[in-house]
Amino acid sequence: MTSVQKLSLQEVKDLALSVLRHAGFGEAHAGAIAEMLYACQLDDCQSHGLFRLFMCVQTMQSGDVDGQAQPDLHISEKAVVRADARGGMSLLAFEKALPVLIEKTRHHGIAALAINKCYHFSALWPEVERLSAAGLAAMAMVPSHAWVAPAGGTRGSLGTNPLAFSWPRAGKDPFTFDFATSGFARGEIELYKRAGKPLPPGVAIDKSGNPTTDPEAALEGAMLTFGGYKGSALSIMIELLAGPLIDDLTSLESMAHASKAGSAPYHGEIILAFDPAVFSAGRVAENDARAERLFADILDQGARLPSQRRFAARARNQQRGYVEIPVALYNDLCALMA
Ligand code: NDP
Ligand code: PYC
Secondary structure: OOOEEEEEHHHHHHHHHHHHHHHOOOHHHHHHHHHHHHHHHHOOOHHHOHHHHHHHHHHHHOOOOOOOOOOEEEOOOOOEEEEEOOOOEHHHHHHHHHHHHHHHHHHHOEEEEEEEEEEOOOOOHHHHHHHHOOOOEEEEEOOOOOOEEOOOOOOOOEOOOOEEEEEOOOOOOOEEEEEOOEOOOHHHHHHHHHHOOOOOOOOEEOOOOOEEOOHHHHHHOEEEEOOHHHHHHHHHHHHHHOOHHHOOOOHHHHHHHOOOOOOOOEEEEEEEEEOHHHHOOOOHHHHHHHHHHHHHHHHHOOOOOOOHHHHHHHHHHHHHOEEEEEHHHHHHHHHOOO
16 A cells, blocks of 8 residues: 655645745746646646646756746737747746736637747646636647657657636536546656556557557557547647647647656647627526536436546545645655755
8 A cells, every 4th residue: 555645735835835946946937836736736636736846847957947937928909818938837827818818708708818938737627717717618728748649640749638628607616627638648657657557458559559558668659549539639639729820839849849858848828718798698697507407417317527526635635634645756756855
């Protein structure tokens, strides 16, 4: 059995901030990154919680990311807001652009935020949930590095390319999903490797193109998309919408840009937001009630909604005031400050 380290919620924040400052991130970036890692750890999202500090530190050590970069906003009368992260991590650019995206969405009914020239390591659900908390529906997409083979292919062309969506629900947690379009996120395979566990079949192929359940062989070979050609097509769509459409890099180009393995991918991100008040023909309450009937019908069958596990983990961790991570992970994170 894995021995676990209990960390109070404050200790989670403090550990993240200390590691990031020690690595060389300035206060604004360290704060934004630590908030993201805290949100993920609080919800037991292990692959994108404190574990992601390794990727942040590696990206700084490679000399790629600018830990002091001040994002630039480009705002016009159009419904598209652009945020140039100027070689920093994406999160500060998101924070700066969020109020403008919300205001544009309320004005036009639909609006988009394109974040450019950013290093990206994070989960997307915290971002789409900032928009659903403002009463808007939202989706977000990013490429990553070309680790994933297209359906029928044998080598990485696509990123793990997550897609996230959030729908506001009055008085309730939003309906949110957020998943990699690869069968497993890269971070999940790395966690299997750390735990010495085999992968389930169908997640990856080795360097010779043979199916593998060995995490090490999977990391050296290629990952597979979920749902065969369907996941593959979705992943290509994400490459296009969060790449060439917004004048930024694909996962292949991000991989070529990276100076060292282990660094965060470098590319863009697209976030789309929709205002029900503009779309719902003046019948927001009636249409919300229809959405609720759909959710009730799903739950009535014993199925669960995406993010239910996460919301339950948040409530439990908040109530008890601590989270648990493997002791080995805790020790390795502390060693980042040695
Ligand atoms: P998971 O497979 O863990 O979960 C995907 C989604 O499906 C979650 O919303 C989850 O909800 C939901 N879900 C899981 N099981 C069920 C079920 N039985 N019924 C209904 N819903 C279910 O996600 P991934 O491992 O693919 O991705 C993890 C994170 O990695 C994401 O947050 C993603 O943004 C991030 N990521 C980031 C990348 C980047 O480049 N920045 C690249 C790839 C991934 P719940 O959480 O409640 O279980
Ligand atoms: O888990 O696939 C992943 C990932 C890539 C970049 C950040 N997370």
